[in-house]
Amino acid sequence: MAETHLAKRGPPAWGPIADSVTPTLQEEDVRALQDHLTINGGDFDVRIPIEEIVGLLRPFNGRARTVVSKLLTGYSVGMAAACAGVDPETVSTWGKRHPEFGLAVRKARDWGFRRTAERELQRRAMAGNDDKHSGRLLELWLKREDASYRDKSQLHMEVVHRALEAESTVSQGWKDVTQDAQTT
Numbered sequence: 001m002a003e004t005h006l007a008k009r010g011p012p013a014w015g016p017i018a019d020s021v022t023p024t025l026q027e028e029d030v031r032a033l034q035d036h037l038t039i040n041g042g043d044f045d046v047r048i049p050i051e052e053i054v055g056l057l058r059p060f061n062g063r064a065r066t067v068v069s070k071l072l073t074g075y076s077v078g079m080a081a082a083c084a085g086v087d088p089e090t091v092s093t094w095g096k097r098h099p100e101f102g103l104a105v106r107k108a109r110d111w112g113f114r115r116t117a118e119r120e121l122q123r124r125a126m127a128g129n130d131d132k133h134s135g136r137l138l139e140l141w142l143k144r145e146d147a148s149y150r151d152k153s154q155l156h157m158e159v160v161h162r163a164l165e166a167e168s169t170v171s172q173g174w175k176d177v178t179q180d181a182q183t184t
Contacts, residue, residue: 030054033072037115048111056104064101067091071108074116117142 033053039046053072057065063084070080081088095102124135142149 068108074112
């Protein structure tokens with residue numbers, strides 16, 4: 001990795017996220033995150049560019065950087081916050097006050113979650129019948145954490161569409177009755 005990715009400007013002094021000591025990004029730590037996020041598909045590897053990972057981590061001080069780093073490894077927001085010595089509400093508050101941090105948290109959580117989920121799905125698929133009973137728990141976890149795994153999202157849109165259609169029909173009928181009353 002080129003030193004320029006790690007040696008660029010330091011983190012800003014952001015109020016509640018500011019720590020007195022911000023460790024420098026170490027190349028081996030960033031590479032370990034990249035290796036963790038790599039998806040191996042037999043004939044191919046999907047790698048997140050190291051510049052993207054550094055771009056997520058570099059702007060933040062110690063505790064905020066710890067949260068983003070732990071989310072990249074697949075930790076939940078609660079566990080990542082605990083590793084940084086704060087509670088999940090603090091992470092949420094930081095994200096609202098500092099949109100850049102909020103975006104980094106969402107992106108890191110998405111990358112970390114997807115990698116963890118894909119790794120676990122692949123492991124269970126290879127396990128065959130040896131691990132069939134925990135499959136339902138994995139399914140429930142995936143549906144809770146990511147809307148793209150949920151059932152019936154189209155049905156919800158259909159219900160909303162039909163409700164709007166019914167409302168339009170009722171209001172049109174009301175307009176017709178009102179117009180008839182005015183002409184008489």
